Amino acid sequence: xxxxxxxxxxxxxxxxxxxxxxxxxxxxxxxxxxxxxxxxxxxxxxxxxxxxxxxxxxxxxxxxxxxxxxxxxxxxxxxxxxxxxxxxxxxxxxxxxxxxxxxxxxxxxxxxxxxxxxxxxxxxxxxxxxxxxxxxxxxxxxxxxxxxxxxxxxxxxxxxxxxxxxxxxxxxxxxxxxxxxxxxxxxxxxxxxxxxxxxxxxxxxxxxxxxxxxxxxxxxxxxxxxxxxxxxxxxxxxxxxxxxxxxxxxxxxxxxxxxxxxxxxxxxxxxxxxxxxxxxxxxxxxxxxxxxxxxxxxxxxxxxxxxxxxxxxxxxxxxxxxxxxxxxxxxxxxxxxxxxxxxxxxxxxxxxxxxxxxxxx
Amino acid sequence: xxxxxxxxxxxxxxxxxxxxxxxxxxxxxxxxxxxxxxxxxxxxxxxxxxxxxxxxxxxxxxxxxxxxxxxxxxxxxxxxxxxxxxxxxxxxxxxxxxxxxxxxxxxxxxxxxxxxxxxxxxxxxxxxxxxxxxxxxxxxxxxxxxxxxxxxxxxxxxxxxxxxxxxxxxxxxxxxxxxxxxxxxxxxxxxxxxxxxxxxxxxxxxxxxxxxxxxxxxxxxxxxxxxxxxxxxxxxxxxxxxxxxxxxxxxxxxxxxxxxxxxxxxxxxxxxxxxxxxxxxxxxxxxxxxxxxxxxxxxxxxxxxxxxxxxxxxxxxxxxxxxxxxxxxxxxxxxxxxxxxxxxxxxxxxxxxxxxxxxxxxxxxxxxxxxxxxxxxxxxxxxxxxxxxxxxxxxxxxxxxxxxxxxxxxxxxxxxxxxxxxxxxxxxxxxxxxxxxxxxxxxxxxxxxxxxxxxxxxxxxxxxxxxxxxxxxxxxxxxxxxxxxxxxxxxxxxxxxxxxxxxxxxxxxxxxxxxxxxxxxxxxxxxxxxx
Numbered sequence: 001x002x003x004x005x006x007x008x009x010x011x012x013x014x015x016x017x018x019x020x021x022x023x024x025x026x027x028x029x030x031x032x033x034x035x036x037x038x039x040x041x042x043x044x045x046x047x048x049x050x051x052x053x054x055x056x057x058x059x060x061x062x063x064x065x066x067x068x069x070x071x072x073x074x075x076x077x078x079x080x081x082x083x084x085x086x087x088x089x090x091x092x093x094x095x096x097x098x099x100x101x102x103x104x105x106x107x108x109x110x111x112x113x114x115x116x117x118x119x120x121x122x123x124x125x126x127x128x129x130x131x132x133x134x135x136x137x138x139x140x141x142x143x144x145x146x147x148x149x150x151x152x153x154x155x156x157x158x159x160x161x162x163x164x165x166x167x168x169x170x171x172x173x174x175x176x177x178x179x180x181x182x183x184x185x186x187x188x189x190x191x192x193x194x195x196x197x198x199x200x201x202x203x204x205x206x207x208x209x210x211x212x213x214x215x216x217x218x219x220x221x222x223x224x225x226x227x228x229x230x231x232x233x234x235x236x237x238x239x240x241x242x243x244x245x246x247x248x249x250x251x252x253x254x255x256x257x258x259x260x261x262x263x264x265x266x267x268x269x270x271x272x273x274x275x276x277x278x279x280x281x282x283x284x285x286x287x288x289x290x291x292x293x294x295x296x297x298x299x300x301x302x303x304x305x306x307x308x309x310x311x312x313x314x315x316x317x318x319x320x321x322x323x324x325x326x327x328x329x330x331x332x333x334x335x336x337x338x339x340x341x342x343x344x345x346x347x348x349x350x351x352x353x354x355x356x357x358x359x360x361x
Numbered sequence: 362x363x364x365x366x367x368x369x370x371x372x373x374x375x376x377x378x379x380x381x382x383x384x385x386x387x388x389x390x391x392x393x394x395x396x397x398x399x400x401x402x403x404x405x406x407x408x409x410x411x412x413x414x415x416x417x418x419x420x421x422x423x424x425x426x427x428x429x430x431x432x433x434x435x436x437x438x439x440x441x442x443x444x445x446x447x448x449x450x451x452x453x454x455x456x457x458x459x460x461x462x463x464x465x466x467x468x469x470x471x472x473x474x475x476x477x478x479x480x481x482x483x484x485x486x487x488x489x490x491x492x493x494x495x496x497x498x499x500x501x502x503x504x505x506x507x508x509x510x511x512x513x514x515x516x517x518x519x520x521x522x523x524x525x526x527x528x529x530x531x532x533x534x535x536x537x538x539x540x541x542x543x544x545x546x547x548x549x550x551x552x553x554x555x556x557x558x559x560x561x562x563x564x565x566x567x568x569x570x571x572x573x574x575x576x577x578x579x580x581x582x583x584x585x586x587x588x589x590x591x592x593x594x595x596x597x598x599x600x601x602x603x604x605x606x607x608x609x610x611x612x613x614x615x616x617x618x619x620x621x622x623x624x625x626x627x628x629x630x631x632x633x634x635x636x637x638x639x640x641x642x643x644x645x646x647x648x649x650x651x652x653x654x655x656x657x658x659x660x661x662x663x664x665x666x667x668x669x670x671x672x673x674x675x676x677x678x679x680x681x682x683x684x685x686x687x688x689x690x691x692x693x694x695x696x697x698x699x700x701x702x703x704x705x706x707x708x709x710x711x712x713x714x715x716x717x718x719x720x721x722x723x724x725x726x727x728x729x730x731x732x733x734x735x736x737x738x739x740x741x742x743x744x745x746x747x748x749x750x751x752x753x754x755x756x757x758x759x760x761x762x763x764x765x766x767x768x769x770x771x772x773x774x775x776x777x778x779x780x781x782x783x784x785x786x787x788x789x790x791x792x793x794x795x796x797x798x799x800x801x802x803x804x805x806x807x808x809x810x811x812x813x814x815x816x817x818x819x820x821x822x823x824x825x826x827x828x829x830x831x832x833x834x835x836x837x838x839x840x841x842x843x844x845x846x847x848x849x850x851x852x853x854x855x856x857x858x859x860x861x862x863x864x865x866x867x868x869x870x871x872x873x874x875x876x877x878x879x880x881x882x883x884x885x886x887x888x889x890x891x892x
Contacts, residue, residue: 233880259880260878260880260881260884261881262878263876263878264878264880265875265876287874287875289878289879289880290878290880290881291879291880307887309880309883309884309887310878310879310880310883310884312367312883313367313368313369313879313882313883314879314880316367316368317368317874317879319367320367320368325864325867326867326868326871327868329875332871332872332875333875336876356881358881358884
């Protein structure tokens with residue numbers, strides 16, 4: 001894999017680009033002392049040219065880049081505005097950098113921003129050795145928060161619920177994905193509604209964010225669509241459901257996941273309570289779905305099917321901007337619960353129902 | 362490479378807004394085009410100015426207006442060889458043989474150049490008490506000259522004269538009557554009445570009931586004026602005379618208001634017509650006109666002339682004075698019809714004039730015309746058709762609710778049998794709209810909308826909106842426009858509801874996106890494609 005060409009032209013360490021790039025518009029966001037992310041200037045160019053930003057978020061290795069690569073197969077990316085390169089290739093993103101992938105969304109232009117999963121993980125204070133987060137550590141989110149028009153939260157359920165993967169060292173954040181993403185949602189909300197770090201305050205940065213978000217009103221929630229993608233769905237079929245809480249303590253899982261028959265929203269409602277509560281608290285429009293970008297053999301060495309599934313529709317839903325005048329997801333859920341109660345289907349809100357059959361014959 | 366779909370196909374959801382908007386349009390069409398049940402029937406005849414005016418136009422087109430000179434009466438007896446006896450007898454002889462030119466020549470010779478000229482001048486001088494009297498004329502001569510002049514007036518009116526003899530023959534006999542009255546020679550003037558209208562001039566003949574009266578003289582004067590509308594009044598004292606005459610008028614005289622209105626207004630109507638009207642007012646100042654209609658007696662020629670004159674004056678006044686005029690006109694017409702006695706030698710004209718007046722009465726009262734058979738049989742085809750058309754139209758008007766259904770269809774009523782029935786339908790539509798609007802204004806607030814809807818239901822594009830309706834609504838009411846053109850209501854309902862249904866479909870699509878698993882959908886699609 002190689003770095004995206006756009007990144008190579010945005011020399012982070014003072015290296016001059018090989019070709020003379022057009023003068024970027026005046027930069028207003030990065031303070032002089034702030035660290036410069038690789039790809040930051042190209043991101044600012046896209047912002048200045050009116051591109052809507054769509055952020056892919058998730059810890060490292062959950063498949064954000066692969067999802068974008070899969071999406072590119074059905075919807076080729078636009079020509080890069082910096083390099084004029086038409087065949088942008090999707091590549092892994094290193095820590096301290098992010099890549100931009102422009103697409104056409106109807107009559108609008110949009111750009112998917114793929115940041116390093118390590119950066120997302122390290123934004124969660126408990127993942128840091130110091131346990132503290134500074135405003136400069138979260139500066140990456142402040143760059144995109146004001147222009148963000150969609151957010152894809154990628155969760156790998158197998159790593160969230162399963163045993164440590166072979167070769168996994170230390171706390172890679174796998175089992176904290178929910179909390180990390182919830183914290184990112186809170187940070188985005190704080191930045192979007194004018195949150196500013198006060199260095200004179202005695203409170204640390206994360207406490208200032210908490211306090212600031214608590215002061216926000218209910219209608220000051222993230223108004224762009226948020227798509228939660230349970231990635232690598234091809235590997236989820238054998239993953240047992242986590243124990244769920246009850247009056248009698250933790251109840252052991254009774255079954256394993258069956259992605260093609262599960263109801264994604266109900267799954268999140270019952271088994272991703274932290275993430276679901278964070279979405280309900282900080283966002284208006286969100287949905288859940290499974291996806292895989294390719295199917296690997298049981299050894300995970302080679303692809304047996306390179307056709308992605310669940311990617312195109314899910315990312316297209318992000319680009320639709322159809323939820324501006326519609327009730328939020330929480331309102332729909334409340335309505336559906338009332339309807340289900342009347343239709344004697346209220347039980348599915350008490351425990352996850354059995355998956356639907358997948359009879360394609 | 363085909364553009365990939367951005368969302369799972371949902372054909373029913375995509376079709377739903379258009380089908381729903383179309384259904385709403387059809388529903389709106391059915392609702393607004395359904396027959397309206399009226400909770401408040403008019404239940405009665407339509408008092409309709411515009412419709413009546415249109416019906417009157419038919420009558421005015423088909424029927425002529427004719428004024429009749431006073432018929433001749435036998436010459437007076439006891440002339441004892443006076444020099445006026447021979448020309449009077451000769452003129453009567455010519456007239457009886459329908460030789461009007463020789464009768465005129467005979468009278469003109471005597472009255473303008475013969476001894477009759479001096480006699481006439483002396484009578485005029487004596488009547489005016491001007492002091493220029495050389496020899497006082499005898500009462501017999503005065504009576505003889507009055508007859509001569511009345512005969513001359515009769516001939517000249519029929520011959521369409523307009524010279525000195527014409528006006529002398531019309532005006533001077535009344536001067537002779539003044540002189541006779543002053544001398545006490547008029548039997549029915551002894552009651553001390555100030556009016557000169559109804560006085561019988563004694564003829565001296567035994568057993569003759571057909572006397573010359575001042576009605577004859579005034580009638581000729583009226584007809585004479587009306588025959589020459591170009592007549593211009595040069596008398597400055599005329600209006601003063603009219604003012605003085607009012608003192609002797611009976612209160613119920615329908616022409617009092619008309620004459621006083623004209624006097625205040627000045628010169629707008631023709632002088633001849635004003636003079637005719639003034640003399641008619643004099644006739645109608647007699648107490649006999651106070652009799653109830655059934656006891657009234659009037660000669661055909663006088664009744665028809667007065668009725669036509671009253672009808673011509675209707676445009677000068679409004680309200681109660683106008684009703685009084687038209688009441689009197691109708692009474693005269695009915696009286697003449699009851700005592701049918703056509704003017705001698707002018708039976709058809711009499712019938713036509715009477716037929717016209719009876720039709721006008723029917724139009725005004727909204728009742729079917731009652732035309733006597735002897736009158737109807739003297740009408741021509743066009744006039745009989747008009748009688749039938751008026752009868753049909755009035756019958757239609759009597760049932761306003763049925764009429765509303767008729768005009769709401771907007772079709773011309775060919776059954777009327779007139780050349781342009783659509784004009785009548787249009788007039789009826791406007792009358793109905795006005796009546797509904799008036800009912801609306803007087804109705805309780807709850808019922809106003811129903812009346813307004815009915816008014817709009819009969820109005821057509823371009824029709825002026827009745828004032829009460831305009832004041833209530835201040836402009837176009839889309840509900841009523843919709844009721845008028847249901848298909849526009851359907852289109853508008855579809856167009857207006859489409860955004861809502863598109864939004865609703867968007868909502869449903871949004872909800873569906875929350876509940877569906879795109880992963881499952883894509884898997885199924887792929888399997889379907891591979892199969």
